[in-house]
Amino acid sequence: MLILASQSPRRAELLSQIGVPFTTLSADIDETILPGETPEIYVQRLAKQKAQAGWQASADIAENRLALGADTVVVIHEQALGKPKNFDDAMRMLQRLSGQKHQVFTAVTITSGEHCESVLVKTEVTFCDLTPSQIEEYWQTGEPQDKAGSYAIQGIGGKFVTHIKGSYSAVVGLPLYETNQLLSRMSLAHEC
C-alpha cells in the first residue's frame, strides 16, 4: 500500500499517470526555511518530513505501507522561491524570472518507516521577458497563487517558457521516471 502524503492535485494526477495505486493523505508540516539553509537542503528536508508525517498519520490504514512525500521550489541566484504570499510577492518573483534561466528543484522521499530512499531532480527552465501588465493579468487568472515561483508550466504559465532542460513532470511537482525508480527499489513497481 502506497500513501501519497500530499494535498497537491498535480502530484496525485502525475502518480496516477504511471499506474501506481495509492491513497492520498495530506501531511501538514512547517515549511519555514531555516537560517542558512540552501535550496537543495531545504527541498530535501521538506520531502522527507512530508513522507515521515504521512507514514505516521497512516498507521490505521495499513501496517505494511510506504509513504511518499515531495517538495518543489523554484531557484534563482541560489535563492528558493516558494508559493507567493500575495500579488506583490508574485510580481517580485515573476519579475526576477522574466527573461532569465532558473532551476526547479523537486525532491521525493519514500519511506517504509524503517528505511527511506530519496531523490533530488533539478530542471532548468527559461522564461521570456514579462511586462508588469502581463504579470498582473496572469495573477488575475488565479493560477500563480498555490505554485512555487508563482507559475504553472502545465497551465497558462506554459506560454512564458521558451526552453526546458530536464524533467517536465518534476517541474509540475513529481518526477515520474525518478519516482518509478524509487518505487522499484522499494519493490512496488517495475523498473524501466
Ligand SMILES: Cc1cn([C@H]2C[C@H](O)[C@@H](COP(=O)(O)OP(=O)(O)OP(=O)(O)O)O2)c(=O)[nH]c1=O
Ligand atoms: C514551478 C511549478 C510548480 N508547481 C506546483 C507544484 C507544487 O504543488 C507547488 C509547490 O508547492 P509544494 O510545497 O512543493 O507542494 P504543495 O503544497 O502544493 O503540496 P504538498 O506539500 O501537500 O505535496 O507548485 C506547478 O504545479 N507547476 C509549476 O510549473
